[in-house]
Amino acid sequence: MKNEKQYLFDDPKNIKRLLNIFYLCCAVLVVLDFVIHRHIGHDWENLWAFYPIYGFVGCVVLVVIASWMRTFLMRAEDYYDKPTSTDIGNKKGDEHVDD
Amino acid sequence: MWMTEIPPFVAFFIGALILLFTRGMLRSAIMLAIPIISALHLMMMPEGIHLQFTFLDYQLTPYRVDKLSIMFGYVFHIAALIGIIYSLHLRDTMQQVSAMLYAGSALGAVFAGDLLTLFIFWELLAFTSVFLIWARRTERSYHAGMRYLIIQVLSGVILLAGALFYAAEHGNLEFGYIGLDSMAGWLIFIAFGIKCAFPIAHNWLTDAYPEATVTGTVFLSAFTTKVAVYALARAYPGTELLVYIGAAMTCFPIFFAVIENDLRRVLAYSLINQVGFMVVGIGIGTALAINGAVSHAFNDVIFKGLLFMSMGAVLHMTGKINGSDLGGLYKTMPKTTILCIVGAASISAFPLFSGFVSKSMVMSAALEEGYDWIWLMLLFASAGVFHHAGIKIPYFAFFAHDSGIRANDPPNNMLLAMGISAALCIAIGIYPQALYSLLPYDTGYNPYDATHVLAQTQLLFFSALAFVWLNLKGFYPPELRSTNLDFDWLYRRAVPSVLQPMFSAIWRLDRGLRDVFKLRLYTYLRYFSGRNDRLSLLLSQNYPSGSMAMWVAVVLAMYLFLSFIQ
Numbered sequence: 001m002k003n004e005k006q007y008l009f010d011d012p013k014n015i016k017r018l019l020n021i022f023y024l025c026c027a028v029l030v031v032l033d034f035v036i037h038r039h040i041g042h043d044w045e046n047l048w049a050f051y052p053i054y055g056f057v058g059c060v061v062l063v064v065i066a067s068w069m070r071t072f073l074m075r076a077e078d079y080y081d082k083p084t085s086t087d088i089g090n091k092k093g094d095e096h097v098d099d
Numbered sequence: 100m101w102m103t104e105i106p107p108f109v110a111f112f113i114g115a116l117i118l119l120f121t122r123g124m125l126r127s128a129i130m131l132a133i134p135i136i137s138a139l140h141l142m143m144m145p146e147g148i149h150l151q152f153t154f155l156d157y158q159l160t161p162y163r164v165d166k167l168s169i170m171f172g173y174v175f176h177i178a179a180l181i182g183i184i185y186s187l188h189l190r191d192t193m194q195q196v197s198a199m200l201y202a203g204s205a206l207g208a209v210f211a212g213d214l215l216t217l218f219i220f221w222e223l224l225a226f227t228s229v230f231l232i233w234a235r236r237t238e239r240s241y242h243a244g245m246r247y248l249i250i251q252v253l254s255g256v257i258l259l260a261g262a263l264f265y266a267a268e269h270g271n272l273e274f275g276y277i278g279l280d281s282m283a284g285w286l287i288f289i290a291f292g293i294k295c296a297f298p299i300a301h302n303w304l305t306d307a308y309p310e311a312t313v314t315g316t317v318f319l320s321a322f323t324t325k326v327a328v329y330a331l332a333r334a335y336p337g338t339e340l341l342v343y344i345g346a347a348m349t350c351f352p353i354f355f356a357v358i359e360n361d362l363r364r365v366l367a368y369s370l371i372n373q374v375g376f377m378v379v380g381i382g383i384g385t386a387l388a389i390n391g392a393v394s395h396a397f398n399d400v401i402f403k404g405l406l407f408m409s410m411g412a413v414l415h416m417t418g419k420i421n422g423s424d425l426g427g428l429y430k431t432m433p434k435t436t437i438l439c440i441v442g443a444a445s446i447s448a449f450p451l452f453s454g455f456v457s458k459s460m461v462m463s464a465a466l467e468e469g470y471d472w473i474w475l476m477l478l479f480a481s482a483g484v485f486h487h488a489g490i491k492i493p494y495f496a497f498f499a500h501d502s503g504i505r506a507n508d509p510p511n512n513m514l515l516a517m518g519i520s521a522a523l524c525i526a527i528g529i530y531p532q533a534l535y536s537l538l539p540y541d542t543g544y545n546p547y548d549a550t551h552v553l554a555q556t557q558l559l560f561f562s563a564l565a566f567v568w569l570n571l572k573g574f575y576p577p578e579l580r581s582t583n584l585d586f587d588w589l590y591r592r593a594v595p596s597v598l599q600p601m602f603s604a605i606w607r608l609d610r611g612l613r614d615v616f617k618l619r620l621y622t623y624l625r626y627f628s629g630r631n632d633r634l635s636l637l638l639s640q641n642y643p644s645g646s647m648a649m650w651v652a653v654v655l656a657m658y659l660f661l662s663f664i665q
Contacts, residue, residue: 007430009498019567026564029557038550051557058482059565066357067576070583074358079582080591081239096606 026052104150106162106210107172108220110137111179111203115196130183130195134202138176141169148212157272160212166539167393171209171329173537174397175202177523178321178404185408185516186314197230198318205322209329213272214262214287217330221258221294224323225251231315232307240310246591247307250300251323254293261286277334288335295327295378296371298347302587304371305355309363309420313411316363320370320407321400328377328396337384342465345382346476348375353483355585360421360578362410362492366403369446369488372480373399379477380461383468386540391460394534398445398453398527405442405520406492409435412513413496416506422491422578427501434508436497441521445528447489447559448481453524455555456531456546463544463551481555482562489559490566495578 009015030049038045045051076082114133118126146169150162164172179202189195204227208220225248232244264283266272277284293300304324308316335341352368352375359365373395380392412435413428414420429436441452448454458481465474508514527534531546569575 005430009429022560022563022567026560029553029560032553033557036549036553038553045554049557051554052561054478055482055558055561056565058479059486059562060569062353062479062483062486063357063565063569063575066354067574069354070358070576070579070581073584074579075582075584077580077582079584095603096609 104162105140106150106207107137107141107176108203108207108210110140111199111206115199115203118196118199119192126195127187130187130199131180133199134176134180134183137206138173138180141172141176144169151212154215157215157266158213159216159272160274161207161216162210163212164210166537167329167332168209170393170397170537170539171325172206174325174400175205175209175322178202178318178400181401181404181408181516181520182314182318182321184519185317185411185513187512188510189314191234193230194234194312194315197227197234198315200227201231201318201322203227205326208326212274214258214265214274215272217274218255218259218262221290221326222252222255224294224326225255228319228323231318232311234312234315235310237310243307243310246587247303250293250303254290257286257293258290261288261290274333276336279335279338279340288338291327291330291334292344294323295331296324296348296374297344297378298351299586301348301352301371302585305352305364305367305585306587308367308370309361313415317404317407317411320366320403324370324374325396325400328374328381328392331378332381332389332392336381336389338382341378341382342470342473343382345375345378345380346473346480348372348378349480350375350476350483353480353487355583356483356487357491358576358581358583360423360581362420362422362425362496363407363414365422365487365492366406366410369406369484370399370403372484372488373403373446375480376458376461376477379473380464383461383464383470385464385468387460387467387542387544388464390535390538390540390542390544391457391462391464394538395454395457395461397534397537398457398524401520401523401527402442402445402453405438405517405524406446406488408513408517408520409439409442410492410496412509412517413506415513416509417504419504421580422495422499423580425496425502425504426499427497428504428506429497430501431505432497432508434514435517436493438514438517438521439493439497441524443489443493445524447485448555449528449559450547450552450555451525451528453527453534456528456534459546459551459555460544478558482558485559485562486566490563494566 030052033049033052047053110133114129117129121129141164144164146165148160148163151158151160153159179198182198182202186194186198201224204220204223208217208224211217211220229244229248229251232240232247234240261283262272264281264286265277268281268283277287279285279288293303296304308319311319331341349372352371356365356368356372359368377392377395377399380388380390380395382388410420413425413432416432417425417428419425445452445454448458462474462477462481465477535544566575
């Protein structure tokens with residue numbers, strides 16, 4: 001695969017550049033909070049950087065809880081395709097038989 | 100004019116019939132022509148009742164056009180056309196015919212003016228759409244389709260029971276506001292709720308949609324749940340319970356979506372999340388909230404269709420759909436990547452994309468009516484939907500690690516269908532007034548004020564920042580090949596694993612008891628016959644055939660005698 005064409009994000013520099021632009025956008029958005037006058041529908045919106053913090057914390061909490069859910073919800077991919085233990089042990093006489 | 104009397108579903112049903120007898124280009128042309136002609140016809144329809152007749156003392160109204168129904172009528176035509184273009188490459192009569200019938204049934208349901216007509220189309224929706232799942236022709240899809248069909252038909256049966264109660268209470272079958280103050284109201288509510296994927300009744304959706312065919316899922320995602328949303332908006336606007344149900348629907352699926360590996364199942368969970376916003380809007384019930392719910396349904400059909408189409412394109416071209424198997428596809432599928440990102444931006448409600456102009460109405464209405472906690476939940480769900488549908492879907496399919504797959508962009512018809520959807524997403528986002536003019540109420544709402552735009556952009560960018568941070572730190576849950584248990588575990592595992600041994604035990608007991616009884620009976624008979632062994636009498640085992648012959652002769656003699664008497 002050495003001769004393969006280099007694509008946009010094969011170069012780590014490009015990823016770095018993209019992330020830097022993204023960080024800059026985030027910073028500008030927080031600064032805009034002080035510049036733009038907002039009409040407020042709820043008291044919490046008055047809090048400093050309410051939306052950015054809520055978005056960030058919300059998503060981290062989401063991922064943390066979801067990862068924790070994996071500990072008890074995750075099963076093998078073919079979980080439902082496998083027969084249950086009761087299927088295997090079926091002995092004769094376990095099904096309805098007419099006389 | 101006689102033309103006005105014909106409801107839109109008739110065109111689709113006749114079209115489906117014609118498809119059976121045509122092939123190739125002619126069939127494609129007919130499939131494309133039907134939604135276009137039917138939509139043009141619908142645009143000329145004035146509001147009002149266009150078809151009505153009496154059946155068994157009840158007035159049936161199969162064709163009623165008003166602001167609410169026509170909105171869904173339009174979007175179903177758009178969805179049908181896009182879906183048909185997307186599936187033009189198919190050579191599968193079963194799928195093409197059932198998709199046509201399915202779209203027709205959805206149109207029949209939204210223009211139904213009475214509960215009996217609604218029930219008929221409600222059931223037809225189930226029976227026609229299940230073939231889109233079975234058309235995958237795998238064992239998994241067969242079983243998933245069966246479960247889907249059972250649950251959908253159950254919803255229909257409950258609806259019929261509710262309709263009968265309603266008829267008994269009101270003496271008519273009119274489908275209008277119903278409310279929750281009667282038995283009929285509750286039954287119909289539950290029937291709608293099952294089709295709307297209310298929590299704990301939601302697994303038919305996440306179970307069946309990802310098992311359907313590439314093109315089938317696109318049709319499925321458009322119609323069934325939106326018919327249910329329409330029905331709720333018609334019969335239960337302002338029902339407070341819906342606010343809480345809807346808020347739950349927006350929140351819980353996003354957790355499952357984050358850990359799900361099958362990317363079409365991620366979208367199925369996100370579909371429930373989006374329907375949740377609509378249900379909240381209907382529950383709040385103000386003009387703004389209903390407008391928000393209806394317009395969000397309209398937009399969702401298009402952007403969710405676009406996302407399902409882009410993932411369908413990935414499945415079609417690579418044969419894989421699990422996040423763990425994909426990655427790096429942007430290199431050779433650049434068009435699909437861009438179209439998918441447009442869909443992702445729309446569902447995440449970025450300003451200038453369609454989701455923003457409709458979702459913000461529901462959020463504003465929640466705040467206006469003082470549902471503070473609900474508003475916070477919706478805000479969390481908005482951040483969450485961006486997280487799993489907006490970032491996770493494009494990221495794991497097209498970027499992330501390079502899977503080494505070098506699949507090309509899909510056939511042109513698929514790209515065209517996705518292109519139309521993407522164009523609509525952006526057009527509605529930029530010029531929402533066109534959509535607003537179709538809405539049931541005139542609220543003069545403007546989504547593009549500095550407050551909304553800034554708040555939403557901040558929320559989304561910092562959700563993205565969370566994703567970036569978690570990913571760089573390695574905290575983000577990796578895509579793993581797995582099945583995640585959900586409520587369907589109860590009827591796919593728990594109940595069968597309890598019932599199976601239980602019935603097994605019952606049959607064993609039953610068999611044992613019968614054996615004991617038969618043995619007893621046999622012993623008694625033996626006993627009596629043993630005692631009467633030497634007698635030529637009734638209960639003797641060696642009962643001589645001579646005496647039987649004698650008794651037959653006696654009976655015959657009696658007959659002869661009796662025949663002479665008269």
